[in-house]
Each structure stands twice: as C-alpha cells, then as structure tokens.
Amino acid sequence: MRVSMRWLERHVDLADVTPEQLCDDLTLSTAEVEGLERFAPSLDDVVVGHVVSREKHPDAGRLSVCRVEVGEDAPLPIVCGAPNVAAGQKVAVARVGTLLPGDFKIKKSKIRGIESHGMICSVRELDIGEEHDGIWVLPESAEVGQAVSRALGIGDWVIEIDNKSLTHRPDLWGHRGIAREVAAIYERPLHPLETTLPEITPGTPPMDPWPVAIETTGCSRYVALPIDGVRPGPSPDWLRWLLLAVGQRPIDLLVDLSNFVMLDLGQPNHVFDRNGLERRGRGIVVRNARAGESIETLDGEMRKLQPSDLLICAGDEPVALAGIMGGEGSKVAETTGSLLLEVATFDAATIRRTSTRLGLRTDSSARFEKSLDPNLPMAAAGHFARLLAAIEPAARFPAPATDVGDWQDPSTTIELRGDRVRTALGKALPNEEIRHILERLAFEVEAEGSPDEGRFRVHVPSFRATKDITLEQDLVEEIGRIHRYGQIEEKPLHFDIAPPPRDERRQLVRHLQDRLAGGARFHENLSYTFIDDALLEKLGDLDLPHISVINPVVQNESRIRRSVTPSLLPALETNRRNRTDVRLFEIGKAYEPEHANDRGEPRERHLLGLAWAGPRPSKKAAYHENRLMRLQSILEDLVRSWGCHEPRWTAEGPRPSWAHPGKCLFLELEGPAGPVAVVADLEPGLAPALGLSGDLDSEVALAEVCLDRLLEAERGGTGYKPLPRFPGIKVDVAIAVPESMPAAELIGLIEEAGRRQVADIELFDLYRGRSVGPGRKSLAFHVLLQSEKKTLTDKDERKFLQRLGKLLGDAGGEIRGI
Amino acid sequence: MNPADTLEEARRRIGTCDDLDALKEIERELVGRKGIVASLLAEIPKLDPSERKARGQEANALKQAILGLLKERREEIEAGRLDAARRAEGFDPTLPPPRARRGSLHPITQVTRELEDLFVSMGYEVLDGPEVELDHYNFEALNITKDHPARDAQDTFYCDEEGRLVLRTHTSPVQIRAMEKREPPFRVIAPGRVFRQETTDASHDHTFYQMEGLVVGKDISVAHLIGAMKTLLRGIFGRDLEVRLRPGHFPFVEPGFELDARCPFCPSGCSVCKQTTWIELLPCGLVHPNVLRMGGIDPEVWSGFAFGLGLSRLVMLRHGIDDVRHLLDGDLRFLEQF
Missing domain, CATH: 2.40.50.140 (Nucleic acid-binding proteins)
Structure with a gap:
C-alpha cells in the first residue's frame, strides 16, 4: 500500500519526523516498508x-x-x-x-x-x-x-508498505490506521475525525429511507445513503494531489471521493445512480448468485457466477459483484444528480473465495478479505457525506441512511498478566509501561486487583478485534513491537545436557554421499520432484499410480516421482555432450499413492538413484571394465562399508522399466524382506529416446538403492579372526567351461576341491576366444589355500588341482595351463 | 707384465671406468681368483726362494694398491650417480599433473550439513518430514485456516480437488509432527525441500530448500530467540553480525518477526542487500498458543520459538550464484564446482 506523508498529516502531527525516520520506525514497529520515494x-x-x-x-x-x-x-x-x-x-x-x-x-x-x-x-x-x-x-x-x-504545498513523500505484511491488519489499509500507529510510535495525539452523518434535508415530497434487504449471511451490515444535487465534475486540487501521490488517477469528484474514503479509512464503498437503480427495481437486495447467473463487471468482462458469490441487486437485477467490483450498469450517468452511497460489511472468506476464483483482485476485495470492522460503514458514510458537503455545497441528503444487518460489535476484553508479558519478551517491563503502550494503541486498560499485581483487563477496540487481537499473546506482540524488539537483550538458552537420539537415517545418508562423492567419484545431483509425462511415457510408466498436483507450473509436469533413478535420466544427454564420463547420484523421496495409510498419506520412500554413462568399453577391455560390473562393486562397497555382510546378487526381482531385461541384478541383505538395490544396464530401447544414441552412443548403468530397506539390514562386525599361523599358498588357475556354466557354480567346485582350505577366491580374468573353442569360456582365479594346522606344500597344491580337475571333468570343464 | 706396468694399466682402466658393473669386471680381471694379481702370485712358488718374499710382497702391494684404486673409483662413481640423480635433469616443474578426478556433494547438502552439525552440537535433533503433506499439517494445525489470506502468500500445489494433500509450502509442518511425538522440553531442526506454485525465473524456483527450527521449553522468550538466532548467524557467516528484529506476520507464531542481519557482503549497500545494508534472513517468532495446542502441548505450561531459514537462498548468497535454477537442473558443469 502506498502511504502519503501529507495525507498522514491530516491525522497526526509529523513535525520533526523525517521520511527516512518514519520508514525505519514503521518497519521496526508496524509493517515492512518496501520503498520511499519523493512524489513528482x-x-x-x-x-x-x-x-x-x-x-x-x-x-x-x-x-x-x-x-x-x-x-x-x-x-x-x-x-x-x-x-x-x-x-x-x-x-x-x-x-x-x-x-x-x-x-x-x-x-x-x-x-x-x-x-x-x-x-x-x-x-x-x-x-x-x-x-x-x-x-x-x-x-x-x-x-x-x-x-x-x-x-x-504539494511536496510529498510516498511510503510503499508491503501488502503481505498487512494481511492480519484490516485497520492498516487506510491512512488513518497508519496514522494511529504513527501516533502510538511518537506518542502524539491522533487528530479527532468527525464522521457523524450531516443533517438530513428532506425534499418534496419527503423521501423514505432507501429499502435494503439482506438475503444472505455473507453481508452483515449494509448502509445506504441517498444523496442529491451532485453533478459529476472534477475534484478539488487538494483531493487530486493526494490521490496522485498514492498513485490513483483522479477521475471525477464521486469516484475520487469514493477512493479517498477507502484509502483514508480502509472501508470500500460504492456510489450508485439512483435513477439507474430505480429503472431496474426499487430497493437494494443483497443475495447470493443463482446457479447459471452472470454479471458484466465494470471492466467489461462477463463473469459467470456460482451460488457462493454475493450480488448487490436492484430488485432482482444484479448491479454489482458485492465487495469486488461494480456492474457495467451501475455507472453514474453524466447528468444525474441523484445518487445512492453504499457502505457495507461483507464476509471476508466469501469475498476472498469469489475474488480468487474469478482472478479479480481489486482494492475493495483486498480490504474485505481482511475482515473489516463492521463499525466502519456508518463512519465511512458520514466521512464521505461531510467531505462531499464541504466540497459541493449543493449536495443534499434527502433521506436518513438505511442501516441493516445482523452485525455484532467484535470488540472484546482480554485478561492480560504482566508477568506473562515479561516472561514472553524476556524483559522486565514495568506494569506502568505495559499499560502505557496499550493505551497509546487505543486499547482501554483497567487494572485488576491491586495496582502492583500487574493484572489487566484490556478492552480491544473493534477495528483491532475482527481477527488480529484475540489472545493474551496478541497483546504481548503489541507491547513488544511498540517497545521495540531491539531493546531486548539476548539471553542464552538453558537446557539439561543430553545428546540427541541416534539418527541412523542421517548417518546413512552422509555415509552414502561421502562414499559416492569420494572414491567412487560420483557427483551429487538434486532434481525436481515432478517428473515429465513424456519421460514416463517413454518408460512405459504413465499408467502407474502417481500423486499429481492439480495446478502444475509446467503443463506436463504434474506427477510426483515414485522412483528417483528416472529423474537422473534426462540429465545424461546434456552432460554427455559436455563430459565423456557422467556419474550422478541423488538421494531423494518418492511417493506411492497405492500404499496410503488411513490418514491418506501416500507411502514415502527414501531412495538413492545412480546413473553412470560414458563411451562403451573397447573389445579388448577386461571382463570387469564395464559400468554395470563397476557399479555392482560400488554398491557392494556401499553396503559393506555401512557394516552389512554377505551381499548376495540375484537375477530375480521386480525389474524397473529402465532396466535391461537380461542385465539386471538385485542386491539382497540379511534383514529386509526384499532387495535393497537393483542395478542394471539401461534398457536398450530407451537409448534413442534419451538422446544417448548416434554420436552420444553410451554405455549406461543405472541403480537404485532403497534406504528404508538398507536401514533394516543387519549390521555389525564379523568379529576378530586370529591371524593365520601358517603361510598359505596362492594358486592361479584358469578353467575352461561351457558357456552355460555360471561362475557361481564354478566357484562352488573350487571350494569343494579345496576341502575347507580355500581361504579366498578372486576372479581375475574372463576370456572367450579361439584357444578355448566355441561355446566355451575361460575363467581365471587367484585361489588362496591355507590351513590352520600346518604349512601347506606343493603336494597340497597338486592334490587340490587333481581334485578340481576331476570335479571339472564331471562338469564338462578342464584346467588350462597358465 | 711387471707389477709397475700392471699398476699403471690398472690405474688407466679404473680411472676411465664410469660404470659399477664394468668396474666389477675390472676388479675380477685384476684381483679376482683368476686375475692378473692371482697369476703373479701363482708364479711365486716357481721362483728362486730368495726372490719369493720380495715378489710376494710386491704382488700383495700391487693388490692393495689396485683395491684402493677400485674403492676410490667406486665411491666416485656412486657420488656421481647421486649427483646425477639430484640434478633432476629434464624435470619441468610446470608440467601439469594428471587431472585429479573427484566427485562432489551438492552445495545444498554442504550447507545443510554445516547447519546440522552446528545445531546437533547444541543438542538439537535433526528431523525429516514428508514433502507430500496433509493440509492439516501444512496449514490447519499451523493456525492457517481454509480462507486465511496468508494462503495467498504461499502459492500451493494441491494434490487433489478437495485440497487434503498438498506439496508442503514450508518446512513448518515438521513443527507439529515433532510436537506430537515428543514431550517438552525439546529442540529440533528440519531441513528439507519445499514447493511454491509460481513461475520460475532467475530468482524464483517452484522447488527450493528451507530449514525449520523449533525449541519448546519453560519460559522461552524473545530474548532467547534473539540469542539463538545470533548463534546461528555466527555459525553461518563465521562472525558476529548485527541483527534487528521487526514485526512480521506468520499465523503460526505470535509475536512474529522478520530477522534482518547486517549485510555481510558490503559496508554501505550492495546488490545483495538492495542498498539497504540489511538482508532479510530469518522469519521467526514465539510459537502461537494454538499451534502448541494442536501439537498436544499446553501453552500455559510450555512456550517455544520457531524459525525458518532459506537454504537455497543461503547457498546462492554464499557462492554468488546468479540463477536459482542451476541448483536443480543437473548440469555437471555446475555440480563439479562444489
């Protein structure tokens, strides 16, 4: 809201107050000043x-x-x-x-x-x-x-106050309200304002009060004042200059005066042409709109209405969208001199709903939705009439004002304990000062019990009581802000010392982040929670249940992800353009609406997504130089370093849509009911859709780890093993087997052949080629044989190899010379 | 060859030898088991006994002399080798080392960790809360009723027509969730992702990060709040910053404040503080009695303060990032810098 200093001076003396000082003081005591500028x-x-x-x-x-x-x-x-x-x-x-x-x-x-x-x-x-x-x-x-x-005499300073900082203060939407704050801050009197209605001068024939019927709960008070003898024309200079200063274009006397009263007292009002009203039907009716009804507002827009909207009607015909904007038919005709001033109180929530739905925010609706004081309409009508009479001596008021509605005075009384104020602010404010501050803000304060007790009954005036001040705590704020928070000395908090509870989830997150960003050289990414429909369609996941927002910012990005790894996919193409090797991870939340609890909260999962893309390895690369296998070993490292043992890989599990149908593995741990992680090559059909074909042709390995399951996994040391007493022997053995034999089976045979002397087996080569023949492969292992009873000898090695050779022979394999 | 000539020859060969292996070869030829000196000695028994002693002494002296020469030369060669090793010929101190490849943590993660560590060291618990949140926690329980104008300020993503489920617009719902599960006194923080339904530009994104703080105890006051906020700022900026508290309206606190800090980036006005020398950093306040009640805590017995800190904004301030959208667009050229 724009506030003119010259305007404020109509209500309070600003002598010796510089504009900068005023801005600082308003900011520190009342509301946020966003700007100060010189008018013209x-x-x-x-x-x-x-x-x-x-x-x-x-x-x-x-x-x-x-x-x-x-x-x-x-x-x-x-x-x-x-x-x-x-x-x-x-x-x-x-x-x-x-x-x-x-x-x-x-x-x-x-x-x-x-x-x-x-x-x-x-x-x-x-x-x-x-x-x-x-x-x-x-x-x-x-x-x-x-x-x-x-x-x-029109030099002026204009203060811009942030509207958001006034949402709870209906009283500050006019200059008088701001002036009341200024008066309290500087301890100066607020000038009195005469707002009683001027004398009625009955015409001939004498006129009855204008009939008004309220047929809705959305209007608690309606004041209607007939006015005669005013012809539209320009406003006097003083009025024009003040309106100009706050950025309102002067139009004509009636419009300007209506705006002036609104900007002065914060009470919107509307001037109707009585002839126009009478042509439509005698009497004002305030009612809810009927289904299918519509109204053309002053801005020329046709507005479709709903039964929750409020209408001002002449007879049955709508002439204004109550509290928001007049109807096209409500304009004051140039020649008429017979008018009707409307000043009313409408229900804040009703106005807000209509104005939000229609996207029609006006100075009027902005004020009504803050819950205006129902005492204001009569004062505003009086203010309008008195100003008009002073400007336009020909103005007459031919009938008493109509004043209808079942409004109640919201002013209230709150018990206030001085001790409570002192405790909450952390400052020993004397009772006298508490009382003095409240009185400066127009609260009436009565001491209860003996004066030293510091118990008060505080009477809250109606303009503060509609919404803002209802509790003792609200009064604490009033005292604090006028006293100034800057006058309160800081105090240290005192608590019993106790470490916060163990936070495994946070430890795990940090562990994963550090491990990945460290040795694994992955970059942590954070991506949006929304997931693009086009991506879901490519993945074939569009039909999966998703939480979606009904008002997305980007049209096709309304769905909330139910998995984190897909969020990383779009980043691969751009990054592959700039970087050869792209390693990204993200830890985030994902939601599954099909598993909602009885409060309607969808199941939340905490997931780690990994994506690794880069050029395909050369033909000569060793068996483990592909990203899938390297990602497997990264995952093993993550869970082992977290303290989990014996990670097991299996090909059986719920394959995600992005995973290669054949090259997809699940990591299982002791504890959780399902796999902790899935790792896979990218489904080959997706590469072109993700821009990872042609010149960006990439090998892409992906993984997703469920943190919730990882937290369920068993952890803890395997215990200390005594150091071997006897040296072991390292046997390197290359074995040719049919393609169909899985490595696990082969490793089983080696263990069997070792008869519990096998301390370690490590694959170091996988070879296919002419020397092993078609349909066969060769796997080479380092095998460590060790005994707890003796030093093993060449003889033990020979026996092991003999046993292995025999077992292999039975399985169609053989030991190759190394 | 007579011993004198032999010594002369030995001196020449040893003196010109530059290599330890070659020197060993020379040693073998001269004083080895089948070397020249050995052959001289072998001839002694054949000599006239009167000559034997003298020739023997002569041969031994020759051997000693040669061994001396060899030792001396060996030391020279070794010293030369060390010298050569120390000369570091061809070493270019400006040659760039191979690029050290590393991964990185997102700047949001980095600042979150710093703050978590700071608060944990003061006995705060770190909490997590859902991003898809019930309207009850995001609004109702925070004293923001259905038609409250404050809902305007928080353009909300709604997940259903009834508005029961929303994307949380702030981390404040964690306040209620924390109160429901705890007995006072307690102190918690809750960093996390929040959402506002607004068009994105360089300084606004619909998704960003905040950190909530909540302290509940006996007789918690504005004075405590000021103290805690100063400690927080000291943790963030590494020094004491002047602060000011001014009224700010948030329905879930009463009184509510905006806490401004003296701009840490300039002495007298810059683009960060929009020439005001103050930066608006922390909305905060004493917890509204209604909110305590919604969390099952008796406001007559307990009181508390709460604050919110914009983590995305803090990251941008700290690193001078000019476009908030970089934070979430997954570009390695951005991520690698942290």
Whole structure:
C-alpha cells in the first residue's frame, strides 16, 4: 500500500519526523516498508514563473516568445509552443539545467533564431497528469521563484508498505490506521475525525429511507445513503494531489471521493445512480448468485457466477459483484444528480473465495478479505457525506441512511498478566509501561486487583478485534513491537545436557554421499520432484499410480516421482555432450499413492538413484571394465562399508522399466524382506529416446538403492579372526567351461576341491576366444589355500588341482595351463 | 707384465671406468681368483726362494694398491650417480599433473550439513518430514485456516480437488509432527525441500530448500530467540553480525518477526542487500498458543520459538550464484564446482 506523508498529516502531527525516520520506525514497529520515494520530484526543481509578456514568434506563427519572471535578475526569454500561454499567467518553468522526467535536460537553445532559456511545462511533461493540450497554469497566489511543490504545498513523500505484511491488519489499509500507529510510535495525539452523518434535508415530497434487504449471511451490515444535487465534475486540487501521490488517477469528484474514503479509512464503498437503480427495481437486495447467473463487471468482462458469490441487486437485477467490483450498469450517468452511497460489511472468506476464483483482485476485495470492522460503514458514510458537503455545497441528503444487518460489535476484553508479558519478551517491563503502550494503541486498560499485581483487563477496540487481537499473546506482540524488539537483550538458552537420539537415517545418508562423492567419484545431483509425462511415457510408466498436483507450473509436469533413478535420466544427454564420463547420484523421496495409510498419506520412500554413462568399453577391455560390473562393486562397497555382510546378487526381482531385461541384478541383505538395490544396464530401447544414441552412443548403468530397506539390514562386525599361523599358498588357475556354466557354480567346485582350505577366491580374468573353442569360456582365479594346522606344500597344491580337475571333468570343464 | 706396468694399466682402466658393473669386471680381471694379481702370485712358488718374499710382497702391494684404486673409483662413481640423480635433469616443474578426478556433494547438502552439525552440537535433533503433506499439517494445525489470506502468500500445489494433500509450502509442518511425538522440553531442526506454485525465473524456483527450527521449553522468550538466532548467524557467516528484529506476520507464531542481519557482503549497500545494508534472513517468532495446542502441548505450561531459514537462498548468497535454477537442473558443469 502506498502511504502519503501529507495525507498522514491530516491525522497526526509529523513535525520533526523525517521520511527516512518514519520508514525505519514503521518497519521496526508496524509493517515492512518496501520503498520511499519523493512524489513528482520534478516539481522540486521546476519554479513558479510569471509571464511578463508574450509575443508572436516572428518566424513561426504557432510559437510564442515569452519573457518570464522567475525571481532572477532579469526575466527569462522562453519560446513556448502552447496555445494557451498568456501574459499575466503563473506557470511552471523548467530552467536551464533542470532535469525533467524521462531524463530530459533543459538546455539553452535557439528556436527559429530566437534564444530560449527554459521551458514552460505541461502537466504531462512533469509526469503528474495526462493533459498535453497546453501549459499548466498555476493559481494566481503562487509565489514567483519558488519551487512549484513548495509554492502549491504539494511536496510529498510516498511510503510503499508491503501488502503481505498487512494481511492480519484490516485497520492498516487506510491512512488513518497508519496514522494511529504513527501516533502510538511518537506518542502524539491522533487528530479527532468527525464522521457523524450531516443533517438530513428532506425534499418534496419527503423521501423514505432507501429499502435494503439482506438475503444472505455473507453481508452483515449494509448502509445506504441517498444523496442529491451532485453533478459529476472534477475534484478539488487538494483531493487530486493526494490521490496522485498514492498513485490513483483522479477521475471525477464521486469516484475520487469514493477512493479517498477507502484509502483514508480502509472501508470500500460504492456510489450508485439512483435513477439507474430505480429503472431496474426499487430497493437494494443483497443475495447470493443463482446457479447459471452472470454479471458484466465494470471492466467489461462477463463473469459467470456460482451460488457462493454475493450480488448487490436492484430488485432482482444484479448491479454489482458485492465487495469486488461494480456492474457495467451501475455507472453514474453524466447528468444525474441523484445518487445512492453504499457502505457495507461483507464476509471476508466469501469475498476472498469469489475474488480468487474469478482472478479479480481489486482494492475493495483486498480490504474485505481482511475482515473489516463492521463499525466502519456508518463512519465511512458520514466521512464521505461531510467531505462531499464541504466540497459541493449543493449536495443534499434527502433521506436518513438505511442501516441493516445482523452485525455484532467484535470488540472484546482480554485478561492480560504482566508477568506473562515479561516472561514472553524476556524483559522486565514495568506494569506502568505495559499499560502505557496499550493505551497509546487505543486499547482501554483497567487494572485488576491491586495496582502492583500487574493484572489487566484490556478492552480491544473493534477495528483491532475482527481477527488480529484475540489472545493474551496478541497483546504481548503489541507491547513488544511498540517497545521495540531491539531493546531486548539476548539471553542464552538453558537446557539439561543430553545428546540427541541416534539418527541412523542421517548417518546413512552422509555415509552414502561421502562414499559416492569420494572414491567412487560420483557427483551429487538434486532434481525436481515432478517428473515429465513424456519421460514416463517413454518408460512405459504413465499408467502407474502417481500423486499429481492439480495446478502444475509446467503443463506436463504434474506427477510426483515414485522412483528417483528416472529423474537422473534426462540429465545424461546434456552432460554427455559436455563430459565423456557422467556419474550422478541423488538421494531423494518418492511417493506411492497405492500404499496410503488411513490418514491418506501416500507411502514415502527414501531412495538413492545412480546413473553412470560414458563411451562403451573397447573389445579388448577386461571382463570387469564395464559400468554395470563397476557399479555392482560400488554398491557392494556401499553396503559393506555401512557394516552389512554377505551381499548376495540375484537375477530375480521386480525389474524397473529402465532396466535391461537380461542385465539386471538385485542386491539382497540379511534383514529386509526384499532387495535393497537393483542395478542394471539401461534398457536398450530407451537409448534413442534419451538422446544417448548416434554420436552420444553410451554405455549406461543405472541403480537404485532403497534406504528404508538398507536401514533394516543387519549390521555389525564379523568379529576378530586370529591371524593365520601358517603361510598359505596362492594358486592361479584358469578353467575352461561351457558357456552355460555360471561362475557361481564354478566357484562352488573350487571350494569343494579345496576341502575347507580355500581361504579366498578372486576372479581375475574372463576370456572367450579361439584357444578355448566355441561355446566355451575361460575363467581365471587367484585361489588362496591355507590351513590352520600346518604349512601347506606343493603336494597340497597338486592334490587340490587333481581334485578340481576331476570335479571339472564331471562338469564338462578342464584346467588350462597358465 | 711387471707389477709397475700392471699398476699403471690398472690405474688407466679404473680411472676411465664410469660404470659399477664394468668396474666389477675390472676388479675380477685384476684381483679376482683368476686375475692378473692371482697369476703373479701363482708364479711365486716357481721362483728362486730368495726372490719369493720380495715378489710376494710386491704382488700383495700391487693388490692393495689396485683395491684402493677400485674403492676410490667406486665411491666416485656412486657420488656421481647421486649427483646425477639430484640434478633432476629434464624435470619441468610446470608440467601439469594428471587431472585429479573427484566427485562432489551438492552445495545444498554442504550447507545443510554445516547447519546440522552446528545445531546437533547444541543438542538439537535433526528431523525429516514428508514433502507430500496433509493440509492439516501444512496449514490447519499451523493456525492457517481454509480462507486465511496468508494462503495467498504461499502459492500451493494441491494434490487433489478437495485440497487434503498438498506439496508442503514450508518446512513448518515438521513443527507439529515433532510436537506430537515428543514431550517438552525439546529442540529440533528440519531441513528439507519445499514447493511454491509460481513461475520460475532467475530468482524464483517452484522447488527450493528451507530449514525449520523449533525449541519448546519453560519460559522461552524473545530474548532467547534473539540469542539463538545470533548463534546461528555466527555459525553461518563465521562472525558476529548485527541483527534487528521487526514485526512480521506468520499465523503460526505470535509475536512474529522478520530477522534482518547486517549485510555481510558490503559496508554501505550492495546488490545483495538492495542498498539497504540489511538482508532479510530469518522469519521467526514465539510459537502461537494454538499451534502448541494442536501439537498436544499446553501453552500455559510450555512456550517455544520457531524459525525458518532459506537454504537455497543461503547457498546462492554464499557462492554468488546468479540463477536459482542451476541448483536443480543437473548440469555437471555446475555440480563439479562444489
């Protein structure tokens, strides 16, 4: 909201308060000031001039050559193109060197051979109006040589207050409310404001009060005041300048006055043409809209209504969308002099719902939705009528105001304990000061019990009681902010020392992050929770149950992910363009709506997604130089270093859509009911859709780890094993077997052949080629044989190899020479 | 060859030898078992006994002399080798080492960890809360009723037409979840991801990170809140910053504040503080009695304070990041920098 300092001065004395000081004080005690600006700053530079003489330009018929007295030694010669310039006028003169709006600097110039030492300005050139037909003629009384702002007394500062910081303060949506705060801050009196209705001057024949019927709970009070004898015309200057200062374009007296009352008291109001109302039906009816009803609002839009919307009707015909905007038919006709002023209280939630649904936010709806004081309508009607009567002596009020509605005075009384205030603020404020601050804010305070007890009954005036102040705690805030929080000294917190409970989940997250970003050289990524429909479609996951938002920011990104790894897929293409080897991981949440609990919360899973893409390994690469296998060993490292033992790989499990149907493995651990992780090559059919074909052809390995399951896995040391007492022997053995024999089976045979002397088996080569023949493969192992009873010898090795050879023979394999 | 000539020859060969292996060969030829000196000695028995002693002494002297020369030369060669090793010929100190490849932690993770560690060291518990949240926790229990205008300020993603399920617009719902499961006194923080339904630009994203803090105890006051916030800022910026508390309205606190800190980046106004020298950092306040009640805590007995910290904003401030969207778009050229 824009607040004019000159306007505030109508309500409170601001002598000795600088604009900067006022902004700081409002910020620290009341609401956030977002900006401070000088109103029409060019008026501070432009001076009042007196046109001493005006002659026609000898060489240009439309131009005048003026001599303008500006309080300097000699009048200035100024060439002027305006048709209305005349000798004897007081005008606004921009002298040489003056900077006008639009970065326009006045220079000494020659116009058609005649020197010009300045410019006589129009209002548009000064950015204070639209008119550009002629120069701005100032009142006769303006003192020559003075700055225009000073001469006219319109120099002003405009304070911009953040509306968001006023949502809880309906009373601050007008200048008087702000002035009340200022009065409290500076301990100055708020000027009284007379708002009783002026005298009724009955016409002939005498007129009855205007009939008003409220047929809805959405309107608690409706005041209607008939007015006669006013013709639309321009507002007086004082009113125009104040409206201009707060950024309202003056239109005509009635509109301007309606706006002024709203911006002064915070109470919206509306002026109807009585003739227009009467043509539609006698009497105002406030009712809910009917299904299918619509209204054309003043902005020319046809609005479709719902039964929850409120209408002001003349008879049965809607003339305004209550509290939001007048109807197209409610405009005051140029010639009419018979009016009806409406000032009402509408239900905040109702106005808010309609205004939000229609996307129609107005100055009026913004105020109503804050819960306005139902005492205000009569005061606002009186304020309007008194101002009008002062401006327009012909104005008459032919009938008493109608005042209907079942409103209740919201003012209330709160018990306040001084001790409570002191405890909450952490400062020993004396009871007297507590009382004094509240009184400055227009609360009435009565002491209860003896004065030293510090118990008060605080009467909350209605303008603070609609929403804001309902509890003792609310009064604490009032006292704190006026006292100033900056006056409170900090205090350390005191608690019993106790370590926070063990937080395994957080430890696990850190463990995984550190391990991955460390040795595994993965980069941590965070991606959006929303997942693109197009990606889901590529994955074939579009039909899976997803939580989706009904109001997405991006049209096809309404679904919430139920898995984290897919979020990493779109990043692969762009990153592969810039980097050869792309390793990303992300730890995040995913949601499964089909597993909702009885409160309707979807199952939340904490997942680690991994994606690794890069060029395909060469033909000569060793068997383990592919990303799938390397990712497997990274996962093994993650779970082993977390303290889990014996990770088992299996090909049986729920394969995700992104996984290669054949190259997909599941990691199982002791404890959880299902696999802890899945690792796979990218499903080959997805590569082109993900942009990972052609020049970006990539080997892509992916994985997803369920942290929730990993947390269920058994952990703990395997216990200490005594160091071997006897040296072992390392046997390297290459074995050729049919392709169909899985490595696990082969390893089983080696263990069997070793007869419990096998301390370790490690695969180090996998070979296929001419020397092992078609349909066969060769696997080479380091085998460590060790005994707890003796030093093993060559003889033991020979026996082992003999046994192995025999077992292999039975299985169609053989030991190859190394 | 007579011994003198032999010595002369030995001196020449040893003196010109540059290699330890070659020197060994020379040693073998001269003083080895079948070497020249050995052959001289072998001839002694054949000599006239009167000559034997003298020739024997002569041969032994020759042997000693040769061994001396060999030792001396060996030491020279070894010293030369060390010298050569120390000369580091061809070493280019400017040659770039192979690129050290490493992974990285997201800057949000880094700042979250710092703050977690700071608060854990002060006895706070770190909590996690759901991102898909019940309206009850996100709004109702936080004293934000259905038609409360404060809902405007938090453009909400709704997950159903009835508005029962939303994407949490702040980390504050964790306050209620924490209260429901704990007996006071306690102190918790809850970092996490939050969502606002708004169009994205360089300074706004619909998804960002916050950290909530909540302390509940006996007689918790504004003075305690100020103290805790100063400690937090000291942890973030590594030094004391002047702060100011001004009224700020959040329905779940009363009184509510905005805490501004003196801009840590400038002495007298810069683009970060928009020339005001203050940066708005922490909305905070004393927990509203209604909120305590919703969390099952008696506001007559207990009180508390709560605060919220924008982690995405903090990361941007700290690293001078000019576009918030970099944080979540998965570009390695961004991620690698942290």
